[in-house]
Amino acid sequence: MLRFPGHGHSQPDDVVIGPLDLPARVDEALAVQAVAFGLGAEEVAVRRQIVLRHMTFPGARALGATTARDDLVGFVYGMPNDRTHWWSTVVEPYLRAQGHDDWLDDSFVITELHVHPRYQNRGIGRSLITTITDGATEPRSILSAIDIESPARGLYRSLGYRDLARQVLFPSAAKPYAVMGAPLPLLRRR
Secondary structure (H helix, E strand, C coil), rough: CCCECCCCCHHHCEEEECCCCCCCCCHHHHHHHHHHHHHCCHHHHHHHHHHHHHHCCCCCEEEEEEEEECCEEEEEEEECCCCCCHHHHHHHHHHHHHCCHHHHEEEEEEEEEEHHHHHHCCCCCHHHHHHHCCCCCCEEEEEEEEEEHHHHHHHHCCCEEEEEEEEEEECCHHHCEEEEEEEECCCCCC
């Protein structure tokens, strides 16, 4: 378990990173994602079914960031990538066009990583992603992120992720994504 002391609040909140029973806390996790990612109620309802299905896949795991009051303020989940999964079938042509479709094999995919805005910029997201990938048996990790210069993309680059394909279009997504990949273990701050 990793602890992050609270700061800048009238009552400091210590945050602990540890295993998360995501199916049991899916609504709390999606509430964090909705605030962090700007999702509406309909999108949350769709994502709820996706998360619950993903957590039945072999090797799927989740970590949470919780306060002393057990409030969930961040989470990450992922699994060994499978080329037959929907995400892989969408990104494969983009990766193949760039000569990177081999990244779909022997990779741990970060499916979601979100931290509530009030708890961002404390290293919680960094800790969530490094901790979950440290437990992966695969030699590398892949993920997708909105294809803009954002704090999330900056975090991923600082961990060793690089762009494998850009302007990836997912059905029903308003913005294009980038697929990024990194060798494991992820880079650490010096």
